Amino acid sequence: MSTVLDQPRVEELRSLLRGDVITPSDAAYDRARRVYNAMIDRHPALVLCCRTVADVVAAVEFAREADMRLAVRGGGHNGAGLGAVDDGIVIDLSGMNGVRIDPEARTATVEGGAQLGDLDHAAHAFGLATPAGIISTTGIGGLTLGGGHGYLSRKHGLTIDNLLAADVVLADGSLVHASEDRNEDLFWAIRGGGGNFGVVTSFTLRLHPVSTVLGGPTLWRLEEAEDVLRWYRDFQPAAPEDVYGFFAFLTVPPAPPFPEELQLQKMCGIVWCCTDGAEAERAFRSAADVAEPALHGVQEMLYPSLQSAFDELYPHGDQWYWRGDFVKDIPDEAVRIHVDYAERMPSMQSAMHLYPIDGAVQRTTSDATAFSYRDSNWSMVIAGVDRDPANADALRDWAIEYWEALHPYSEGGAYVNFMMDEGQARVQATYRANYDRLARIKARYDPENLFSVNQNIRPAT
Numbered sequence: 001m002s003t004v005l006d007q008p009r010v011e012e013l014r015s016l017l018r019g020d021v022i023t024p025s026d027a028a029y030d031r032a033r034r035v036y037n038a039m040i041d042r043h044p045a046l047v048l049c050c051r052t053v054a055d056v057v058a059a060v061e062f063a064r065e066a067d068m069r070l071a072v073r074g075g076g077h078n079g080a081g082l083g084a085v086d087d088g089i090v091i092d093l094s095g096m097n098g099v100r101i102d103p104e105a106r107t108a109t110v111e112g113g114a115q116l117g118d119l120d121h122a123a124h125a126f127g128l129a130t131p132a133g134i135i136s137t138t139g140i141g142g143l144t145l146g147g148g149h150g151y152l153s154r155k156h157g158l159t160i161d162n163l164l165a166a167d168v169v170l171a172d173g174s175l176v177h178a179s180e181d182r183n184e185d186l187f188w189a190i191r192g193g194g195g196n197f198g199v200v201t202s203f204t205l206r207l208h209p210v211s212t213v214l215g216g217p218t219l220w221r222l223e224e225a226e227d228v229l230r231w232y233r234d235f236q237p238a239a240p241e242d243v244y245g246f247f248a249f250l251t252v253p254p255a256p257p258f259p260e261e262l263q264l265q266k267m268c269g270i271v272w273c274c275t276d277g278a279e280a281e282r283a284f285r286s287a288a289d290v291a292e293p294a295l296h297g298v299q300e301m302l303y304p305s306l307q308s309a310f311d312e313l314y315p316h317g318d319q320w321y322w323r324g325d326f327v328k329d330i331p332d333e334a335v336r337i338h339v340d341y342a343e344r345m346p347s348m349q350s351a352m353h354l355y356p357i358d359g360a361v362q363r364t365t366s367d368a369t370a371f372s373y374r375d376s377n378w379s380m381v382i383a384g385v386d387r388d389p390a391n392a393d394a395l396r397d398w399a400i401e402y403w404e405a406l407h408p409y410s411e412g413g414a415y416v417n418f419m420m421d422e423g424q425a426r427v428q429a430t431y432r433a434n435y436d437r438l439a440r441i442k443a444r445y446d447p448e449n450l451f452s453v454n455q456n457i458r459p460a461t
């Protein structure tokens with residue numbers, strides 16, 4: 001790969017792009033190169049801030065001709081920092097964040113650089129929503145292309161199960177439409193296969209009538225955690241699809257609305273999102289029967305409020321190291337391991353979450369889209385998080401040791417959006433039987449592997 005930029009070509013690119021072309025000598029460079037995870041510190045040669053589809057076409061053509069590594073950034077939230085690359089080119093889509101709602105058809109057309117909060121804001125005005133993640137600053141782009149799970153997934157599936165169509169700029173600079181009846185192989189691949197196939201400039205998503213939910217946490221002291229987790233592992237898969245709760249080990253933040261006596265206590269909890277009041281009350285009573293909660297902070301709230309409830313706790317610029325796995329069962333031995341590592345969480349923001357992916361997610365088969373673990377019940381993430389770079393090693397060591405202890409109880413692969421740079425075998429384990437088909441589709445749409453700064457699917461030879 002060459003890293004020497006052809007300056008006249010860069011000047012020509014400036015005249016082609018509506019957005020900025022940022023080089024290391026520009027004042028805006030330091031901000032433009034940064035991603036959400038401050039553990040990632042990369043220095044691209046160029047950041048191309050695209051504002052239009054034409055910008056994206058010009059940027060892709062430039063990167064291909066320059067023969068430089070290319071990273072595509074949606075929301076920049078990827079833990080492994082896949083929205084940045086050393087000495088290469090970054091296509092930054094954050095200026096393309098428009099959302100258009102069709103309330104009659106119940107669809108949203110979302111530009112490739114929009115954040116979850118942009119979609120929630122626009123759809124909520126019409127009492128509509130679709131499943132996506134739990135922090136509103138996450139990019140729709142990376143989240144959707146990896147699968148996308150969130151509070152509404154037990155009822156309405158993964159984000160990709162609600163994807164109706166996408167516009168994609170391919171490696172050769174052409175713009176194609178992908179849906180069930182156009183470029184079907186590409187449409188299959190982008191539903192879980194990540195950013196391997198091109199730059200998605202627009203996603204069309206199905207929306208559902210969701211306006212308010214019963215949301216918030218129930219918390220228990222860590223001494224109750226074994227009983228609560230054993231109850232939860234049996235309760236959640238059998239619960240109605242209107243009752244969603246992700247299980248968490250956490251440290252109570254040192255701020256209101258949390259009572260002072262709980263602040264900075266390590267605890268376990270369930271964060272609920274329920275769309276049926278009567279079923280929710282039954283679930284809360286059943287949970288309280290297991291052990292007396294230290295806090296039951298559930299209330300009726302606007303769906304976008306729940307979607308952004310953790311934003312302040314997880315701002316841009318923290319150190320992140322995470323590991324994930326898909327989980328079907330949580331035997332007693334795994335419960336004990338969980339509690340052991342929860343007691344040793346290395347910082348206030350560090351956590352373990354078990355996100356349910358049963359219910360509606362399992363009504364689609366594992367070969368119907370690239371996302372291949374639909375027979376699992378949870379997508380687990382162990383996240384070491386802290387503001388202070390001096391704690392980076394402690395975060396990493398805790399997350400890796402915890403993950404290694406639990407991995408034998410997992411299904412073998414992880415959600416592609418919860419992976420660090422873990423090697424090709426882990427990428428293959430993510431896709432299992434779908435990997436070979438993905439590699440063939442990659443060979444058709446990106447034979448030279450221009451889109452390689454991702455959990456990379458190598459083109460079949």
Ligand SMILES: Cc1cc2nc3c(=O)[nH]c(=O)nc-3n(C[C@H](O)[C@H](O)[C@H](O)COP(=O)(O)OP(=O)(O)OC[C@H]3O[C@@H](n4cnc5c(N)ncnc54)[C@H](O)[C@@H]3O)c2cc1C
Nearest residue numbers: 074075076077078083112133134139141142143149195200
């Ligand atoms: C705090 C936090 C909470 C999270 N919670 C959830 C959750 O609840 N549910 C969940 O499913 N995931 C969750 N995630 C994981 C999240 O889905 C991934 O981090 C995802 O990669 C973020 O997408 P992004 O666009 O912000 O990332 P980026 O770093 O911008 O991109 C990630 C990857 O996607 C590619 N990409 C992004 N946009 C495009 C595009 N338009 N076209 C082509 N390729 C593109 C990039 O090239 C890169 O390979 C969470 C992450 C964080 C940090």
